Amino acid sequence: MEQFKKKFLEEATELIANLEQALLSLDENPQDKSLHEEVFRIMHSLKGGSSMFGFDKIDAFTHELESIYDLVRNQKIELKRNILDITLESVDHIKILLESGDELSAENEKNHSNLLNKIYKITKSVSGDIITEKEEIEKHDDKNDNVIHNQLSDKPTYQISINPDENIFKNGTNPLYLIDELASLGHCKVFAKTNKIPEFDELKPELCYVSWEVFLSTDKSIDDINDVFIFVDDICEIEINKIDNSNLLEITAFTNEISNVVPDDGFSELDKIKELANNVKANEVKEEEAIKDQSSQDFYSQIKKNVISNIRVASDKLDDLMNLVSELITTQASLTLYAENNQNSELVTIAENIEKISRQLRDNTFEICLIPIDTMMVRFKRLVRDLSFELDKEIQFTAEGTETELDKTIIEGLTEPIMHIFRNSIDHGIESADERIKKGKPKQGTINFKAFHSGTNVYIQIKDNGRGLDAEKIREKAISRGFISPEANLSYQELINLVFLPGFSTASKVTEVSGRGVGLDVVVKKISDIRGEVEIESQLGVGTTITIKLPLTMSIIDGLLVEIDKTSFVIPLSSVDKCFEVKTETLNNNFNNRVKLDGSLIPYINLRKEFDINENCPDVQQVIRINYDNFNVGLSVDKVIGEYQAVLKPLGRLFKDLEIVSGATILGDGSIALVLDSGKIINTFDRETLERREAYYKGIKNIEDN
């Protein structure tokens, strides 16, 4: 049972998360009937599971909690905020119970009974309709069934008539099993009444035409006999009569005579049977009876593994898998290189196959490691709800794009910084209701969470309509802290970016909630740990938007391997648009670092210049057009080698300020290639200038066209 118990614990944690989520949705739509059902269903599953696996406290507690939602879904009580509060509190309590293995400390014990009282108050408040749903949990009778009884004559004899409805088969019932089961209770004799069976032509095989009369001698009670018919009591007429206190079936005379008494077309009259019984008892002869032995099996003596559609895997195992895949890909690159150098066609084929397989393996592993952002949402919603309540602010929280998937390591690293951003928004961003009304804003503040894909990145935006950042205040503070000099002439954007500096905090007083001395600098640091970037936009009095840009995955990317002289570089393939051959002469004699590709002029970076490589310049160079956020930029290199799977390794702290390189990778021959960051390369061009130029050149083109 232990192994299942562990599984239940995992499952219960998930159920609780779902429950929380459903409750929070209910908070927004208290009248949503499907949510009432959902909450009830989850509680019910939780109750069922906990009762199975011996979590009696959770079982009992959830039962009471569930009663509330039974009343809610039957519209006997209205779901009010206080009920939700108590429910959420109860959910937290169930979490504690789960963690402690259904045990309670003295303090929690008090909380337990407190909560139960609160729940009772709600359920009892329904006047005159106090819940009677208390489950009559059928306690399993552990009495040994296998006691051997020798005193057969003490077993009373019953006459049982079984008259099934002709539609009994439609429930999947086989009445013969009922008779088998009766027989297992003791000594029995069965008479089948077959008179109603029609001629073959008229016989419908799906109907039951037979009824039975059974004589049973058993030491089991009438209740036990009734239990045999528990599934069919609605579709089968059953009558059980006690004929005698002794085992008549042991008397040969009775069994011989009885067939004469039992009619073919109906049930025998009780009086007649009793009369016969009295007659034969005079000269009773005992017979031995075989004793039925129901051997109980040991169900847990052996374990058989079965495959099911979903399996749970510990996340560190996934990390291991990911690491192994990275190693495999690095090794595979060596193999490919070795095969090429040895001119052995067979080896080359094998190497190619391995490359193909390892690529698929890599993709699959990635997919396994992706989880939807949704998994974090419950915590956020709960935070917004609890905090807004605590600070007495009215906040509406909306979320979009939560189905967006991200690598699980990224999600793990993301929760805490995002929580911090939320805390900031709620505490400092959103004003109190009074203040908002004074400013002519809607009383309710809003916080919007939005996640979306763009290229190889996922963006997360957290937007509030609070008071926004006050650039003047920031400026004063920055000057007082010595971050900037009083003469510094900074733009609004430059000023608000100062909030990301370590040790910067604009809140005039430190509050319980967000001003714990941990500033936005920590958020930036945590997000850059997972190779993400943070941007802030704000408008005084209107609101603040914080945008987090994240890579889809952290470790392996598809890249284009290129060479400049003898140095290799990798450009992320997802941003590569097209490759062109351009004469070095053309590149050297250009205007404003622009090159004409496919008829349009685009800016380009001469990587030779960028990396200061001057030797062995070829006559013809390759220009790779990369596309990022709808901007095209060319990169000039000597040679394009081909596609390459790059296992990304960080460059280390010394290089962390390096703008256009995102990491390094080890090539098949053991040498190292730098991985270029296409996004950052484009950003080195001033975006506004790019746009202006774009418009300018379009203008020229239009004039030319005309």
Added chain:
Amino acid sequence: MGKNIVIVDDSESIREVVEFTLTNAGNNVKVAVDGEDALKYFDGSKIDLVVTDLYMPKMNGIELIREIRKKEDYKFVPILFLSTESQQEKKIEAKEAGATGWIVKPFVPEKLLAAMNKVIR
């Protein structure tokens, strides 16, 4: 022996207990996570018994029972439902939908097998 049994429950732990018990008793067991998922097994192949939970997110037990009974091949297949409810109304609803019997949670493996023995041999 060796019955083909389909188990339907959204709770993995319960599913596994039932599966384990029935497999150990020598049966061929298939599992589904909800009613909708379970329907894939009713493709004409031989099924001797269905054990289903009542409360499930996608297609609850009662809907599933109705769906199964609509199929010509499975009109008479025994269906047991698992429920923590010993309430009469839920049982009646399930019985009317065409269930053969039920098992009340919590149950020990013996009880499950006993209920199973009531409807198949």
